[in-house]
Amino acid sequence: MSLGCDLTVLEELTSNAKQIQDDVLNKILNANANTEYLKRFLQGSSDKELFKKNVPVVSYEDVKPYIDRVANGEPSDIISGEPITAFFRSSGTTSGNQKIFPANNITFENILFAFSLSSVVMSKHVEVYKQGKVMSFTFTQTISTTPCGLPLAPGLTSFIKSEYYRRLAKNSTSPYQIILCPDTKQSMYCQLLCGLVQRDEVVSVGSVFASVLVQVIHFLENYWKELASNIRSGHLSEWITDLSCRESVSTILVEPNPELADLIENECGQTSWQGIVTRLWPKAKCMEAIITGSMAQHISALEFYSNKLPLVSPIYGSSEAFFGLNLEPLCKPQHVSYTFLPNMSYFEFIDVDVEGGTTSGEVLDLVDVKLGRYYELLVTNFSGLHRCRVGDVLEATGYYNKTPQFRFVRRKTTVLSVHLEPTTEEDLLKALARATVILESLELMLTGFTCYGDVSTVPGHYVFYLELKAKVNNNSIDDEVLDNKVLVECCRVMEESLNGTYRRFRRKNGSIGALEIRVVQQGTFDSLMDFFVSRGSSISQYKTPMCINSAEALKVLEDKVLARFFSDKSPPI
Structure with a gap:
């Protein structure tokens, strides 16, 4: 083809x-x-x-x-x-x-073909897609080798570093050398900086997975003052030591721009970050990221940050x-x-x-x-x-x-079970959606979620880790402001949303214990991603696990637990 x-x-x-x-x-x-x-x-x-x-x-x-x-x-x-x-x-x-x-x-020719065809489809539905620029947050890892000397890396890294990617017509705000930078923090900072400088040309904001977009917004929350300072002075921060990044940024950040710096400080300094994407990139017509499957948990947060721009799962x-x-x-x-x-x-x-x-x-x-x-x-x-x-x-x-x-x-393999009940990924997402409605009614936003089956107690029970954030004042949550009544209700509606087998075992003979929510500190799920990336996962392909199986990963979560809540009654059958 x-x-x-x-x-x-x-x-x-x-x-x-x-x-x-x-x-x-x-x-x-x-x-x-x-x-x-x-x-x-x-x-x-x-x-x-x-x-x-x-x-x-x-x-x-x-x-x-x-x-x-x-x-x-x-x-x-x-x-x-x-x-x-x-x-x-x-x-x-x-x-x-x-x-x-x-x-x-x-394999590489197929990937090239599919991405090219996807771009054609986007151009049909988003009129200005070809005229503007795509701010797509893409990251690569260092390529290792197998014992026989063949390259070994995540698929996206292998494709981006191949000759095939360079043949792909892609109007990105980020120069190629920044994407190749193996230091994720330096790469993300420089990609954001380039995207901010070219804000008036950005027609789409994206990444491969929705979880990465949420991570980028968290990163912006921590670094917007420094980014604005760089733009005000026209100089890149000294801690960006990757020479290719520095050279690439210098082709875009060519002179001081105090007006843009003022705008960034004004928008990011407001009490709420609702619509921050459209406020900083006003010509953006959509956000592109895979938002199906386990990525669906991030839809609510991305809609909040983007003023409900269309979320494209391409x-x-x-x-x-x-x-x-x-x-x-x-x-x-x-x-x-x-x-x-x-x-x-x-x-x-x-x-x-x-x-x-x-x-x-x-x-x-x-x-x-x-x-x-x-x-x-x-x-x-x-x-x-x-x-x-x-x-x-x-x-x-x-x-x-x-x-x-x-x-x-x-x-198919992502199921949760502590007895004989088969709980699927779809079941978990339905339960989470019910809880999210309750949280949003109190102006709370879910920014991270995973779960596991705790069988260290008898009977075993489901544990859901939730990271929450206030929509107003853009504040983190601490244990003093958590409403016990609300979180217990979340536990209750989640249990009611699970399948009939779960509800029967939970209600009839006590084979399953009360569902538990553990609220964790802000930034916990960034730490969880760092844990998996440090063990070889690619940030571009990272998906927050729907269910945690690793004892080490569980420890990352447990060290950041703020409060625990339990369902106060068995769900109806």
Whole structure:
């Protein structure tokens, strides 16, 4: 597929999904049928029906030994007919374990194509998108190597540092060298500074994930006075020691600008930061970040900070493959569906029930899914994964031409349980939404959330960590201003929102204890992110874990607990 993306390409792709999917599988099988992995099942054949009959559905752990062998120096053709040129490292914040995935030139070409097409879609819906600049907060890590010497890094870092990224027409407020800076603090400061100096040109504010945008706003709260001072003097702070950053900023911060410094000080010095994004960047038409799945917890905070600018969730992808685009980018966050791009990989779907368990266990092709049904996603890609479970549960919501669209429902593996109850990510987000309504009625804003199942007591119970902030006066919360009655009510409505199995165990025989909320200090979730980043996660791909499994991560939270509250009665069945 050529890079010259336009809406005609999108129409061709989505109108011919079945043929394109067949062609993709044929190409993958012709290239990989004689790899050590596939030869066991296909004996060198590239027949599609034999593939579906003989090649098993697998998890990452099933193929990890083969991936590790290539990473350790054995030939690529153990798993891939195309040479493996890099390995992508997952963030590890969802499953608790970092994984590595093989990548090749086709992987990078697919990412380039998808981002290019996403930009075309945005230009269709946001009239000035191509004329203005995008203030996108992007960060990279130092690339390490596997034992065989191939690059190992998060997928976004690998892509940004590749030749492919430089071919992507991107009108960003941040010079390329600032994005490459491995020091996140220096990079974020310089990206903010460049964005403020070019404030009148910014038409979109974004990052890959919503959690990073919230982190950027917290960073601005701590550094706006210094940023204004730099702009007033025309000189960059001395603690920015990265020479590439200094040189890049000097091309944008070319002279003192006391008027802009006054404006920043006036806006950021007000008692409320409601609408701070539109006040500082008045021509911004939207905020771009993935806000589906666990990122939905940040919608309320971003709407507050942006005066309810449209929150655009443009893309759906993972370390395994790129999946699809949101073709209605200005829709409400709760209505986001992604149209799969049939040229990215070969996609299959296992029919599951609403709670994530398999029903018939039938494996369907992309074009054969049924609207309203829930599916677990499988991917066969160009770099060595075959019928591999991604771990996502999706709902088929519609069609664009002949290509299905899907709503992201939850991670299949992200569940909370202290007895026999299966609580899903979707359950947790519904409970959180109920609590958020109560908090907002008191002008409190949720700025961080996670949970875990505490089984150190009998019976075990759910613990929710909440970081709160006052909307008025932009103040942090301390234990003296927390209203016991309100937080107990939050506990109660959260329990009422959980599934029937949870409520029965909680009410009938005391197998589950009262739900607990632990309110933590302001900045706790920034510290949690720092913890995961220090262990190899990429800030650009960081997702606050919906459920905490790491004892060390729990300690980060526990050290900052301000107050504890419990539900005062069992929920109705």
